[in-house]
Amino acid sequence: MKKILLLLAVLGVIAGTTSAAVADPAADLNNLREFFKKKFPTVPFDEYANGLYALPDMQEYRDQWKLINEFPPYELGVADGKKKWETPFKNGKTFASCFKNGGKNIAQGYPYWDEASQKVRTAEMDLNDCLKKNGEPEFTDLDKDQAARVKLAQLTAYFYSLSAGQRIKIDLSSPGAVKAYEEGKKFWWQRRGQLNFACSNCHMDLAGKNFGGNQPLSAALGHTTAWPAQRLEWGRLETIHQRYKTCNSQVRAKPFKHGSDIYNNLQLYETYMSSGLPLTAPAMRN
């Protein structure tokens, strides 16, 4: 009897310790990298920054993509974003005054955890805040107003282009950041919609294959490096949250709002999972 009790106690201790140790982003990152190393042994790590075009069965798409990149149409949008970035506000300041280092080489740290507001902050939010702080009209109603959203995407694209080639480095040192990361991770693995797909089903299990015939699926590794991106289908620069929304509706799930906390957390999780990859935004995507 005593022995059984002792055994139970020991088991309890073990069970207690295992359930306490859940949040370990570094181990998750390693697992994901190992997963893709095993799945696509021929693809070098840095190539994942090129999204689906890095994958072995995507040669056709890659050829098209290379041709488009000779004169990519997003250059028009980025030029518009550049103009907006450089045009001074009414008080004489510019966007560069709101960012460290004038906005150069800092995008690899986005999105980041803000201790003051206890929220994840994206580049879009910071750009909008900069407008507010300087008494300029913000980009609002991003769900319905496509023109405003595209303008914000163009501006964000130019902001990211100032940091092109920088390797993604996300700071998850504070407990709040890890909590947001965990929520993003939960979203990533949770099945949703009538098709009952989780993000992981398509972008890990089925990565490198076609969905519904003509929608090539990218690998989770390197997902955020190219955004804001221009898709062939859309013909305009768009934000990553718009992509999340369309991704959700493609599996027949109700999309969340542009800029909602859950998408911010997902973006934090995805960007952390792409740690160490160079930023290629803006880019063309299928």
Place this chain on the structure above:
Amino acid sequence: MADKQTKIRTKTQGNDTDVLVLVSHPMESGLRPDPKDKDKKVPAHFIEKMIFALNGKEVANADLGPAVSTDPLVGIKLKGAKAGDKLKVTWSDNKGESGSGEATIG
């Protein structure tokens, strides 16, 4: 036109020069229903003529129409263009707007 950009890129290989022109233009065909009012159509607005001139002399022209997509990319191949030659591309649309872009072949 200030808000419509005309971007030009050239690439020379041997005797041939590839010229690509990208214009930011809505290229409305005039047949698309207005998203706000179904009974109306979005008025037609498309590029009709595009002229390529090398050192001030016309070398090619193109008739574009409503079938061409938004932000059109037009390419031509030039023979015998030399480095340092000035290429000018001008376009005009059905609303009387026009724009141009210049590039030096290198």
